[in-house]
Amino acid sequence: MRFELVEVFAVLMFFVSFYGLIVSRNVIKSIVFIVVMETAVIMFFLTLGYRAGILAPIGPHLDSVYGFEMLADPFPQALMITAIVIGLCVTAVMVIMAITLMRKFNSTDWDTIKRKGME
16 A cells, blocks of 8 residues: 555644644643644545546536546545534634633643642
């Protein structure tokens, strides 16, 4: 199995952002790293399903001489667009939680929030 450069970049981007998530002490940076990880996963799955020369499963060419093996499978693309929408909603919830933490504890540092939360 031969990996393309984009797939290797997506995996590298995932692990770099995972490392950043582990070492980050800031709530906002943690949210950004999670969003980058999600983007890397979506990019990896979309590039994994790519084949050169395939046609979209809609349009006038369906009645022509092309067989079904020349048509793109819409299922992975539908899953990824669903993942994008869910990721956007989760990101919005994380930002709202970060704003709430900032207002309550007056800090975006994880250690400060944990220390003030124990008091």
